[in-house]
Amino acid sequence: MKEINILDIENIKIGNAQNNDALTGCTLILCEKGAPCGVYVAGGGPASRETNLLNPMAAAEKIHAVLLSGGSAFGLDSAGGVMEYLEEKDIGFDTGVTKVPLVCTSCIFDLGIGSKNIRPDKKTGYECAKNAYEENNYKDGNYGVGCGATAGKLLGKDFMTKTGVGSYAVQIGNLKVGAVVCVNALGDVFDDKGNIIAGLLNSEKDGFLNTFETMIKSIEPKENLFTSNTTIGAVITNASFDKTKMNKIARMAHNGYVKRINPINTTADGDSIYALSTGDVISDINVVGSISSFVVEMAIERAIKSAKGVCGVKSYNEMQVKK
Numbered sequence: 001m002k003e004i005n006i007l008d009i010e011n012i013k014i015g016n017a018q019n020n021d022a023l024t025g026c027t028l029i030l031c032e033k034g035a036p037c038g039v040y041v042a043g044g045g046p047a048s049r050e051t052n053l054l055n056p057m058a059a060a061e062k063i064h065a066v067l068l069s070g071g072s073a074f075g076l077d078s079a080g081g082v083m084e085y086l087e088e089k090d091i092g093f094d095t096g097v098t099k100v101p102l103v104c105t106s107c108i109f110d111l112g113i114g115s116k117n118i119r120p121d122k123k124t125g126y127e128c129a130k131n132a133y134e135e136n137n138y139k140d141g142n143y144g145v146g147c148g149a150t151a152g153k154l155l156g157k158d159f160m161t162k163t164g165v166g167s168y169a170v171q172i173g174n175l176k177v178g179a180v181v182c183v184n185a186l187g188d189v190f191d192d193k194g195n196i197i198a199g200l201l202n203s204e205k206d207g208f209l210n211t212f213e214t215m216i217k218s219i220e221p222k223e224n225l226f227t228s229n230t231t232i233g234a235v236i237t238n239a240s241f242d243k244t245k246m247n248k249i250a251r252m253a254h255n256g257y258v259k260r261i262n263p264i265n266t267t268a269d270g271d272s273i274y275a276l277s278t279g280d281v282i283s284d285i286n287v288v289g290s291i292s293s294f295v296v297e298m299a300i301e302r303a304i305k306s307a308k309g310v311c312g313v314k315s316y317n318e319m320q321v322k323k
Contacts, residue, residue: 006167011278015132016144023114024070027144034062038247043271047107063102071119075107081125108184110148141306152199161198162315166303181233181299187263230270238279250275252289256296
């Protein structure tokens with residue numbers, strides 16, 4: 001198994017667009033020819049659009065893009081700009097009258113950092129689609145949907161860590177599997193040794209508390225406390241599977257979230273993950289699902305380690321310098 005660039009997976013393009021002043025943006029995974037796609041939504045507060053298309057009972061067998069956006073539910077407007085651009089490029093489901101791009105969208109809550117009044121909109125989505133189609137300009141870190149991402153929100157903005165969007169991909173023979181994940185979690189993020197690498201800062205801001213241990217000090221209901229969270233992402237493979245099997249792979253891929261983030265899937269997280277099939281490589285579903293979980297883990301770690309601190313919110317890299 002060797003590491004490859006996420007953009008080495010065939011039949012996809014990935015683009016970012018962001019507003020660095022408002023600290024928000026979006027990331028688009030574009031499949032011009034269409035791709036079978038599944039989704040698993042485990043969080044209790046998702047902001048999403050067109051995910052019902054991915055139900056195995058729904059008629060559409062393929063979609064044309066997955067959009068990961070900031071702006072909470074306001075950010076869903078950015079999908080309209082993606083649709084406009086793809087229609088101009090004659091990409092979409094052929095209705096006989098026009099082609100309708102099928103764009104599934106999920107959003108993170110990033111209104112608590114940067115500007116709460118500036119969110120990804122139709123113009124941002126159009127720019128993101130253009131960047132994907134023309135430039136394939138995806139980058140890890142404080143780009144696209146990762147621009148305003150943070151983690152460790154239990155005690156508010158003063159004690160959270162700056163995170164971002166990350167990618168990781170591998171190849172085994174002809175099989176390629178990769179993931180793009182934006183980490184915007186209520187909880188802490190761990191490396192493969194169980195060390196916290198992003199999350200709830202201590203009072204001196206030179207190390208981490210444990211969110212779970214802090215939470216359980218009080219079992220009373222906590223109103224208006226668990227806000228501004230959600231980890232969203234997508235697994236991409238050149239293996240050939242239908243929509244039903246891609247839904248299963250999405251569920252297996254979600255195990256990567258569980259292994260690296262705690263707490264996860266709370267009522268205030270909208271944790272969601274997509275899984276897209278872009279090729280024709282014949283593979284075992286359990287192999288692909290297990291690899292998907294692994295690349296999600298690695299994409300999460302890269303989302304942390306590629307981020308840079310902003311607005312006084314420290315990132316992993318600033319914490320390492322402090323040590």
